[in-house]
Amino acid sequence: MSDLLEAYARVAGQDAVDQLQQLSAPMKGAKFVHVNSTRVGGGVAEILMKMVPLMNELGIDTSWEVITGEDKFYQCTKSMHNALQGDQVHISEDLLKAYEETNSRNADLLRPALENADYVIIHDPQPAPLLKLCPNRKGKWVWRCHIDASNPHPPVWNYLSGYVQDYDASFFSLADFAQQLPHTQYLIPPSIDPLSDKNMELSQAEIDSTYEEFNLDPKRPIMLQVSRYDRFKDPLGVIEAYKLTKQSIPEIQLVLAGGGATDDPEGEEVLKEVRGSAGKDTDIHILLLPSDAHKTINALQRVSDIVLQKSLKEGFGLTVTEAMWKGKPVIGGNTGGIRLQIINHHTGFLVDSPQGAALRIQQLLQDPEKLREMGIQAKEYVRENFLNTRHLREILSLFTALDNKSKNIIKPS
Numbered sequence: 001m002s003d004l005l006e007a008y009a010r011v012a013g014q015d016a017v018d019q020l021q022q023l024s025a026p027m028k029g030a031k032f033v034h035v036n037s038t039r040v041g042g043g044v045a046e047i048l049m050k051m052v053p054l055m056n057e058l059g060i061d062t063s064w065e066v067i068t069g070e071d072k073f074y075q076c077t078k079s080m081h082n083a084l085q086g087d088q089v090h091i092s093e094d095l096l097k098a099y100e101e102t103n104s105r106n107a108d109l110l111r112p113a114l115e116n117a118d119y120v121i122i123h124d125p126q127p128a129p130l131l132k133l134c135p136n137r138k139g140k141w142v143w144r145c146h147i148d149a150s151n152p153h154p155p156v157w158n159y160l161s162g163y164v165q166d167y168d169a170s171f172f173s174l175a176d177f178a179q180q181l182p183h184t185q186y187l188i189p190p191s192i193d194p195l196s197d198k199n200m201e202l203s204q205a206e207i208d209s210t211y212e213e214f215n216l217d218p219k220r221p222i223m224l225q226v227s228r229y230d231r232f233k234d235p236l237g238v239i240e241a242y243k244l245t246k247q248s249i250p251e252i253q254l255v256l257a258g259g260g261a262t263d264d265p266e267g268e269e270v271l272k273e274v275r276g277s278a279g280k281d282t283d284i285h286i287l288l289l290p291s292d293a294h295k296t297i298n299a300l301q302r303v304s305d306i307v308l309q310k311s312l313k314e315g316f317g318l319t320v321t322e323a324m325w326k327g328k329p330v331i332g333g334n335t336g337g338i339r340l341q342i343i344n345h346h347t348g349f350l351v352d353s354p355q356g357a358a359l360r361i362q363q364l365l366q367d368p369e370k371l372r373e374m375g376i377q378a379k380e381y382v383r384e385n386f387l388n389t390r391h392l393r394e395i396l397s398l399f400t401a402l403d404n405k406s407k408n409i410i411k412p413s
Contacts, residue, residue: 004057004195008389011194016389020058023396026403028059030118031139035065035110037077037126040291041259042228043190043318044123044146050193051388065113067106067127072098074265080125083156084149085232085313091156100129107133119399128163140402143170146190146315148336150176168402173316173337186398189340190316191391192325192382197294199325202302210299214285220251221365224304226297226322229258229270232313234333237354239277239284241310244358246283249365257287257300301326305371306361310351314338324348325382329374331360341386347378 001009001017009017032055036044048064055062076095083089107114107130114120114130118139122130124146131141143164149157149172157179164170164181171186172178178185192199211218223242227233235256242254256274271288278284289296301307307323309332316337320330324341330348332338342348349360364371 002057004054007195008054012383012387012389016387016393019393020054020389020396023393023400024055024058024060026400027119027396030060031113031116032060032062032119032121033065033113033117034062034121034123035067035114035127035130036123037067037069039064039066043316046193046196046198046318047190047388047391048123050196051392054388054392063113065110067103067110067130069102069106070098071265073102073126077126078265080156080160081147082232083153084125084145084147084160086151086153088153089156091159096159103127103129104133106130121395122167125160128160131166132163140168140399142398142402143167145170145172145177148174148177148313148315149179150174150336152179169398171398174340177315177336186394188391188394188398189337189386190318190321191386191388192318192321193388194325198298199322200298202295202299206295207299207302210296210303214255214287214300216253216255216285216303218303220253221249221305222253222255222303223306223308223361224255224257224300224323225308225310226257226301226319227309227311229267229274231266231270232311233258234310234312235270235274236277237310237312237357238308239274240354241308241357241361242284244354245361248362252361252365253283253285255285255287255300255304257289257297259289259291259293297322298326301328304328306331306364308357308361309333309338310354310357311335311338317341320348321382321386324375324378327375327379329364329371329378331357331364341381343377343381347374347381 005017034048038045052062052064072095076099079089079091111134114134115137120139120141121144123144169184171188173189175187225238245252278286301323307328307330309317309320311333314336320332320338320341323330330342331351332342334350334352342350344350351357
């Protein structure tokens with residue numbers, strides 16, 4: 001067994017690696033392609049950054065392709081993303097034309113790799129039209145939706161489903177997100193990589209240097225939210241929860257740590273709103289981090305007493321998983337994939353408002369033993385459910401089911 005697989009076995013257990021080797025054995029040498037719209041920023045890129053090397057280590061010839069476009073394309077796909085999450089968004093014909101033309105141009109470049117692949121996963125709406133643009137494909141194609149599509153804006157979903165319906169299958173993070181489609185749908189939650197810079201163990205010196213780097217006081221409690229500057233992540237609600245907490249715990253410090261994604265054109269506007277809400281409060285630290293600041297985020301999560309992810313909509317929320325892996329209780333928005341991770345009162349708290357978040361922050365800071373116990377439970381819950389070894393096992397099971405569709409085998413749930 002390779003050094004990489006042995007490293008995963010030490011963290012996730014030997015059984016997890018044995019299962020991956022068994023499932024991947026029939027696929028050795030097969031060509032597997034992932035396609036998304038960005039190589040940096042966001043949970044999809046982070047997942048693929050580690051999953052692709054792991055698949056190659058198992059003997060599957062795996063590549064990761066990224067489609068690119070101009071401003072109108074990203075405006076269109078951001079609107080699609082918001083519409084799938086329930087916003088009543090009208091997307092103009094001009095933007096839809098840019099979406100279609102961009103996919104057509106990318107298909108011209110990617111067609112040889114995609115049509116010769118044995119297995120293809122197309123991630124999210126951005127590259128969804130590629131299936132129709134590759135008429136001579138030979139392999140199995142699956143559409144993966146990472147978004148909370150539980151209540152999509154009907155005109156946008158109707159448009160997008162015209163591209164999605166012909167896939168061999170699709171998979172979503174939660175049952176609530178799945179939509180009516182004429183093919184089999186699977187439920188596969190995302191995951192984190194425990195060996196990545198963002199999740200690996202750090203030395204005490206690396207952790208301690210974080211206080212000085214960001215002017216944080218190690219003697220005072222720290223609350224943290226890590227996320228893109230996106231309205232659905234509710235950074236303004238986090239600041240409100242901080243201000244409410246500060247009335248009873250005046251020594252509290254807040255860190256908002258985020259960055260941008262190359263396919264998200266709204267980030268600058270939201271960041272400006274966040275800075276305006278923070279005003280001149282020197283205990284609010286607004287960080288704009290580069291896409292490769294993985295160890296920095298790791299250290300920030302470790303120095304924080306409480307981590308928030310107060311999203312209003314959330315496909316899954318890998319920042320929740322990451323913080324729980326560090327043994328932190330998470331206070332999260334009562335929505336989407338956050339509900340799959342935070343077992344209320346056990347691995348953290350689910351909240352519906354800034355007032356609710358402030359109440360739970362105060363409760364945990366005033367009860368250190370409860371905070372510690374919740375953190376222990378949170379880490380074990382991630383170990384059992386949300387590491388990338390489990391994630392890849394379920395993806396390989398999905399394609400095994402598709403390969404054996406006519407052989408009456410049991411499909412993964």
